[in-house]
Amino acid sequence: MxxxxxxxxxxxxxxxxxxxxxxxxxxxxxxxxxxxxxxxxxxxxxxxxxxxxxxxxxxxxxxxxxxxxxxxxxxGGPQFKFNEAVSFQILCADQAEIDHYWTKLTENGGEGGPCGWLKDRYGLSWQVVYDRLADMIHDPDGAKVDRAMKAMMAMGKLDVAALDEAYAGE
Incomplete structure (x- = not known):
C-alpha cells in the first residue's frame, strides 16, 4: 500500500x-x-x-x-437512520460507570445489545466498555485473551468482575 x-x-x-x-x-x-x-x-x-x-x-x-x-x-428529515456501522465508545473505569451509562442510554426506549453495545432511544449505537478490556484482548498470553473474549461474548451489559476473573483464569 x-x-x-x-x-x-x-x-x-x-x-x-x-x-x-x-x-x-x-x-x-x-x-x-x-x-x-x-x-x-x-x-x-x-x-x-x-x-x-x-x-x-x-x-x-x-x-x-x-x-x-x-x-x-x-x-434533516426521515431519509436517514442510525445503524451499527457507527458507534461511540464510552470507556468506563468500573462497574458503577458502566451501570450509569447503560441505564441512562437504554431508558425510555433504548435497548441493550451484546458485548456492551446498546442503542439509545434515538437509535444511536454506543459501546459501554470496561477500560481494561483493550489491554485484556491485546495481551500476548493467548489463553488470557481467549478467556476474556469468551466471557465478553456471553454478556450484554459488561460485568467488570466477571471479565477480571475470566482474564485471571479464576
Missing part, C-alpha cells in the same frame, strides 16, 4: 465535529445527551427560515458538547 503525505491544507485546530441526523428530535436529543454526560453543554441553535425546506422557525441545528466532544444535531 502506498502512503500519501498529508496535504498542506489549512484546517482548524479545534478537531472534528460529529453531525448527527435526526427527524425532528435534534433539540430533544441534544438535551438528552447533555444530561447523560459530564463536561457537556448546549450551544447555538439555528432555525429554518422561509427558504426551507423545514417549517419556518423550527429547529434546524443544535450545537452541543457531550463529554468534551463537539456535535451538531441536525433535523
Amino acid at each position: 502506498t502512503a500519501f503525505p498529508a496535504q498542506e491544507v489549512p484546517m482548524t485546530t479545534d478537531g472534528f465535529t460529529t453531525c448527527l441526523w435526526f427527524d425532528g428530535q435534534a433539540e430533544e436529543a441534544a438535551a438528552f445527551y447533555v444530561s447523560v454526560f459530564k463536561n457537556s453543554s448546549i450551544g447555538r441553535i439555528s432555525r429554518y427560515t422561509d427558504a426551507g425546506p423545514g417549517e419556518t422557525g423550527s429547529v434546524l441545528t443544535v450545537e452541543f458538547t457531550a463529554n468534551g466532544q463537539k456535535f451538531i444535531a441536525l433535523n
Whole structure:
C-alpha cells in the first residue's frame, strides 16, 4: 500500500465535529445527551427560515458538547437512520460507570445489545466498555485473551468482575 503525505491544507485546530441526523428530535436529543454526560453543554441553535425546506422557525441545528466532544444535531428529515456501522465508545473505569451509562442510554426506549453495545432511544449505537478490556484482548498470553473474549461474548451489559476473573483464569 502506498502512503500519501498529508496535504498542506489549512484546517482548524479545534478537531472534528460529529453531525448527527435526526427527524425532528435534534433539540430533544441534544438535551438528552447533555444530561447523560459530564463536561457537556448546549450551544447555538439555528432555525429554518422561509427558504426551507423545514417549517419556518423550527429547529434546524443544535450545537452541543457531550463529554468534551463537539456535535451538531441536525433535523434533516426521515431519509436517514442510525445503524451499527457507527458507534461511540464510552470507556468506563468500573462497574458503577458502566451501570450509569447503560441505564441512562437504554431508558425510555433504548435497548441493550451484546458485548456492551446498546442503542439509545434515538437509535444511536454506543459501546459501554470496561477500560481494561483493550489491554485484556491485546495481551500476548493467548489463553488470557481467549478467556476474556469468551466471557465478553456471553454478556450484554459488561460485568467488570466477571471479565477480571475470566482474564485471571479464576
